[in-house]
Amino acid sequence: MILRTAGLSKRYGSHAALDGVDLAVPEGSVYGLVGPNGAGKTTLLAILAGLRRPTAGAVDCPLPRRRVALLPDTPQFDPWLTGREVVALARELVGAEVPAARVDEVLHDAGLVDAADRRVGGYSRGMLQRLGIAATVIGEPGLLLLDEPASALDPAGRREVLDLILRLRVRSTTILSSHILADVQEVCDTVGILRSGRLLFQGSLDSLLVGRAIPAYRVRVREPVAAVLQRLRGEDWVTGVEAEPDGGLRVGVRSLPEAELQLPRVLAACDARLVSLEPLAADLESVFLELTS
Secondary structure, eight states: OOEEEEEEEEEETTEEEEEEEOOEEOTTOEEEEEOSTTSSHHHHHHHHTTSSOOSEEEEEOOSOGGGEEEEOSSOOOOTTSBHHHHHHHHHHHHOTTSOTHHHHHHHHHTTOTTTTTSBGGGOOHHHHHHHHHHHHHTTOOSEEEEESTTTTOOHHHHHHHHHHHHHHTTTOEEEEEOSOHHHHHHHOSEEEEEETTEEEEEEEHHHHHTTTSOOEEEEEEOSOHHHHHHHHHTOTTEEEEEEOTTSOEEEEESOHHHHHHHHHHHHHHTTOOEEEEEEOOOOHHHHHHHHHO
């Protein structure tokens, strides 16, 4: 583990922003930190970066402080500076031992070579986010803390930032805070779920998804769809049925083995012709809602 916390707590008067968090971050991982607004994600990252002091508990990280870097959720730069000047300034702040050639290297990795000599006041939101990452990784941190790096971006900007995070994983362990669960599921291999300052789950993404969400099937049939829908809603082994825009049915079931036995009977009773039948894999959003609701 590259980082552990033990009983980490942070209180503001009577309010507990963090309450006994025991974090364990594997080296080389992309750790997704998810939770509803006010769960304590930003507070936790600030403590890990050394910007705030915990009320109780401890942080154990073998890396020197200069090898831990934090990107805030909305990085801001003086608009009259160029992208190259922003990264060069970050290099000076990190230390003279960082070679000057590293500036061009991180600008290339961030896809900003063509815009490097433009003033950042004309950068798009996605370009600013990628510039923030470039400035954050200039010192080759061993632990990279990213606070909502894609939260305010359009789909194209999000795609650029996610691709950059995937490229960075070969050099840094990353803790990624995000409320965009699809992004976490795409780039993270380990996940921690926070709610009201407490860690509800921590482990590999696979171990979280397997067996946690309510089992369901997606069923597509030819007419009479309405008759199938009505019949399924009357079955005691069905936990819920929803009609989907494409004409399919999402059928929540008590268990997948039971559904495999019962679904053919219902379809035959309705004289419905089956087009397709597939079990729905759990996704992070459905499991997250289970744990936090």
